[in-house]
């Protein structure tokens with residue numbers, strides 16, 4: 189089935205992502221939204237290089253750390269929107285609360301530029317690159333986007349990892365009630381909540397659920413099989429699957445279906 193990966197990242201060993209796009213070809217992944225990471229702060233040269241090399245296949249999402257001065261955040265968002273980026277990427281675990289009133293002028297800019305807002309949500313490990321850092325999941329759950337989602341209905345918010353493990357019910361609440369709230373099912377918590385058949389997932393509106401993988405690579409087809417079997421066993425339809433794998437993301441990215 190045709191797929192779009194709403195949750196991908198640049199690959200240092202494959203700077204233009206040529207190899208990655210040929211993997212996407214092998215697995216019927218027609219496009220991916222490539223997000224900057226906290227290490228890139230407001231400068232996302234890796235994402236920009238890849239997106240420029242694959243127009244129409246890779247779409248850009250600029251990482252912004254809202255602890256930085258507002259003018260610098262706004263400048264970065266405007267600059268990358270000018271390069272054709274479709275989204276901003278946030279990582280609130282760094283220590284800011286997206287609900288904070290002080291960010292309203294920033295959200296106004298994001299809405300005016302018709303950008304998506306994709307956020308990492310949920311708990312993260314304390315190993316590897318995250319070891320010993322001051323990171324908390326307390327401000328990185330969907331309810332911390334409730335105010336901007338209400339105040340700026342023109343921004344479509346996407347919660348990565350289905351909003352996190354413990355906080356997935358916040359995702360269910362917001363995507364069931366707010367037309368501009370969406371979530372991906374990216375591993376770990378995004379897959380975990382479905383593996384566990386957690387309460388509340390069976391009634392979801394599949395127009396608000398998106399395929400995202402954190403770069404599944406050669407495992408794309410296995411992911412497709414796993415999600416297809418899981419969703420069908422939960423009573424979802426083939427039409428739900430089409431929206432989940434492709435059509436919801438195509439519509440968010442402005443790709444003509």
Ligand SMILES: [Zn+2]
Nearest residue numbers: 195196197402
């Ligand atoms: Zn990611």
